[in-house]
Amino acid sequence: MTRCAEYDRLSSQVAQILSKLSQLTTQQADLFQTGDFQGFKNLDREVELTLGEKERAIGALGQHMSEHKCQT
Numbered sequence: 001m002t003r004c005a006e007y008d009r010l011s012s013q014v015a016q017i018l019s020k021l022s023q024l025t026t027q028q029a030d031l032f033q034t035g036d037f038q039g040f041k042n043l044d045r046e047v048e049l050t051l052g053e054k055e056r057a058i059g060a061l062g063q064h065m066s067e068h069k070c071q072t
Contacts, residue, residue, distance in 0.1 A: 004070045010061040017054045024050055 003011075024047050031040040064070070 006064055007070045010064055014057045014061055017057050021050045021054055
């Protein structure tokens with residue numbers, strides 16, 4: 001099967017969110033390692049929100065793939 005433009009858009013969105021999540025968790029790990037627990041705690045909400053974005057984006061991609069059969 002070939003991929004469609006919507007698949008490409010959703011897939012790109014998932015990749016961007018995963019990249020953001022990776023950056024945030026690396027930053028949070030650094031804060032934890034240095035003992036900056038307030039900074040760690042402050043960043044935790046953004047990590048949680050980004051995890052929610054990831055779940056929704058992956059769900060949308062999975063639903064699109066299931067409905068349109070456009071995965072490679």
